[in-house]
Amino acid sequence: MKKIYWFMIILSSIIIILSCVISIKETDYEEAVIGRLTIECMMDDKAIRLVLWKDESEDRFYLFLPSWYAKKDKSMTFRYEDWIGVLRLDGETVRNRDVWTDDGNEEIHTLEVYDRKGVCHLESTLQVLTSENLPALFVTVEDRKDLLKFEKFDNKKYIEAGTAIMMDEQGDLLWDERLNKFKVRGNLTATFDKKPFTFSFFKPREVLGMEPALKWNLIANATDGSYIRNKVIRDLAYESVEAYEPQGEYVEVYLNGEYQGLYLLTEAVEIAENRIEIDPENSWFIEMELDFRAREDTTQIITDRGQIFIVHSEDVLTKEDLGIIERRLNDVESALFAEDGISEKSGKALEELIDLESFAEAWLIEELSGDHDIGITSQFAYASREEDSLWYSGPAWDFDGIMGNVNTPMYGVPEALTSIICMSRPEDNNNQNRWLAAMWKHPEFREIVIQKYCSVFRENYKKELDSGIEEDIRVIRRSTLLDTLRWHTERKDWWFTVPEELQDIKDKKDRQGEDYHCFDTLDEHVAVVRNFMSEKLAFLDKLWIEQRDFCVVEVRNPAPFLDQGYNQTLYYWVERGTALEHLPDYEHPDYSFRGYFDMETGEQVENGYVVEKDCVIEGIWIREVDK
Structure with missing residues (x-):
């Protein structure tokens, strides 16, 4: 028995040693x-x-x-x-x-x-x-990998608790807090590797000079190569609007010690103290939303004309609640689309249903930014549950797809009033800019828009253009360089629009001795923002201050090789009696371009054509095999 005992001990030892040797050999x-x-x-x-x-x-x-x-x-x-x-x-x-x-x-x-x-x-x-100039946020969660795996959570519901430390650019501790929640936020941007996040504390606290609150957002700006679009418009809204508008400050984020890059830390759009200060139990808070996002939302409301809303509420809403909101929204819509501005449903005038000033401010923010999501998503409004209360617009939100960085070409043209266009998507698409386009048809609304532009928004917009952008870039330039290195293999695929100077940029999989500065594209993207703002400002000054006479040229581009999932129509506002310029010149190896033709007269229209009246022109392409 003793021999067997010692034999088993020796055999076990050999197995353990062999296992260790094998384990060491297989070690990564x-x-x-x-x-x-x-x-x-x-x-x-x-x-x-x-x-x-x-x-x-x-x-x-x-x-x-x-x-x-x-x-x-x-x-x-x-x-x-x-x-x-x-x-x-x-x-x-x-x-x-x-x-x-x-x-x-x-x-x-x-x-x-x-x-x-x-x-x-x-x-x-x-x-x-x-890095330089920026505070840093260090977040630690239990399971970083599961948090970042998009397929691991249903509708962005995967939540981690954790801790967060904020230190300023000098290294002084600002706060060290436990987090109640930390999770991925956003829609399209949540699918990118550089994730946007939202987090909340257990009790309200001040962050980077912003008023105390529970909930905060980290905007990744992954689709914005300039990194400044959200900040510029937030600053414009904050300076121009008396009601609550979310502020934001730049910060660098580390998640479980790994550098995530440059973020804009912002206040959240929510009903709360120091945010939208209304009584949640006696108010409605709604948002325009895209059809495919709202489809599964139990609070979805679709108006008679197809405008889609969802209702933000901490409480479960009854069918009766939703019915009341739907009735009130249809009342507004009836007034919006009535020539005299009187609702057929209640007999009330538009100004008895909505606060014209707040909606004029929201309209201006959309127009000045060239937002490709205007009137279809991220448009908020709220109202008291009292029967005769007004709907108020605001606050402004989600501005990465603006100022030339757009998926719908018309919004890349600064010298045009794009907010008055209802069909912002192809004709068969449910998501259209119905409401904000309809508002412009009412003289009282137009008067308020123009007055607010001249007295408030113009000066603040010009201030952002003249000095705000420069200051933002001074603060973040170094950090943008590190961020571009961190995400360089994917960034170009995230941009909505690639600046012309970068169209031929090569994917730098082999840098051939170049250092990380080769990924820097900041100045090219910032130039797009500056150019858009300069041209938009000049155009609106001519239109509303100098009151020059403009004609609208609608340019339709039904080319099969263009992405017709987005509306390819462009709108040019041309001073009457002056030449049309900058018509698009699309090329494709399988198609030859015959030209643009006036749809009323059949006349061919080219750059240099003198415009005397509103007109619609359409491009014609012939497939090479059909010639």
């Missing part, structure tokens, strides 16, 4: 060492732990340091399991708990991982990059 040393490596930075008695980011397309590693390191000794403590493998930087062994110092000159260090026998399993590089 990059994952075991680099994947579990944390780099600890001490600031204001807080231990901030960061991780390396690997650029898979280049097989390089980067460490992104927050802004306060720009003027600080770049010493950091490495923490990892050095019994598995050993890390070497520039040929020197760096063990667990060793302090390593970067010289701050963005030197490219050699990075190697060796096993315990001295065999090298990884040869790569490490570059340490430091």
